[in-house]
Amino acid sequence: MSPPVDIHLNRRDLMAGTAAAALTASLPGALRAQTTAAPLPLPKGPTTTPVSFRINGAETAIEVDNRMTLLDALREGLQMTGTKKGCDHGQCGACTVMVNGRRINSCLTLACMHEGDEITSVEGIGQPDEMDPMQAAFVEHDGFQCGYCTPGQICSARAVLDEIRAGIPSHVTGDLTAPIAISDAEIRERMSGNICRCGAYANILAAITQVAEDQA
Numbered sequence: 001m002s003p004p005v006d007i008h009l010n011r012r013d014l015m016a017g018t019a020a021a022a023l024t025a026s027l028p029g030a031l032r033a034q035t036t037a038a039p040l041p042l043p044k045g046p047t048t049t050p051v052s053f054r055i056n057g058a059e060t061a062i063e064v065d066n067r068m069t070l071l072d073a074l075r076e077g078l079q080m081t082g083t084k085k086g087c088d089h090g091q092c093g094a095c096t097v098m099v100n101g102r103r104i105n106s107c108l109t110l111a112c113m114h115e116g117d118e119i120t121s122v123e124g125i126g127q128p129d130e131m132d133p134m135q136a137a138f139v140e141h142d143g144f145q146c147g148y149c150t151p152g153q154i155c156s157a158r159a160v161l162d163e164i165r166a167g168i169p170s171h172v173t174g175d176l177t178a179p180i181a182i183s184d185a186e187i188r189e190r191m192s193g194n195i196c197r198c199g200a201y202a203n204i205l206a207a208i209t210q211v212a213e214d215q216a
Contacts (some may be wrong), residue, residue, distance in 0.1 A: 003166075017074050046194075046207050047066055049064055050062070051114060052116065053072075053114050055074075055080075055085075055124070056119070057122025057124060062077050064075055067110070069109065069110060070099075070107075071083060071088075071107040072111070074097070074121060082120050082121055083106060083152070085147070087107075087110075089176070090150075094151070094152040096152035096156050097119060099114065099119050101118070101182050103161070120155075121155075122155060133155055133214065134154050134207070135209070137210045137211050138153070138154060138207045140202075140210070142200065143207040144197050144200055148159065149197070153191070157208045160190040160208065161208070161211065164180050164190075170189045170190050172185045173186070182212045184209070187205055191204065
């Protein structure tokens, strides 16, 4: 006579197994068959792409994974860590850069999509010994605390003034037939995609306003 089989089954395994069995049994025959089918084959083809673009005025070539975001290409591939990774979901604005004169969230676009593009990151705006007026205004008005969001804030702030001068309306623009005034409401609305978790919004507004007045 065979010895009894020693089975160790805890409550969690029992409940998980019971639930899986019940779900499979409740499926129609066709769907039940699909759950046991072999996995789909992975797509064939190259997994990396050579990309050439101009970043901060310098021609740059890099081989990138087809799934790599522009943000990761900058930070990991090119060691340009000024652009920050915040939410990685396009919700905080910390990764804002300029592409062909327009600001974008670099975490939401693939690097391989930017062949031949002109890209400007915070490193191309100014350096500690030669700051851009917007950077200097942020320092003067204490437009940052921890500073993590500041590169994206500065890239967006410069773009905001360019957008207003170009006549690009926002949700708070009243008269679409007249030149757009640079107002607190316009700046706040256009900067709303850049989150400062330290709450330095009033100081950021003051910095942008000063630059706008100086350039008027």
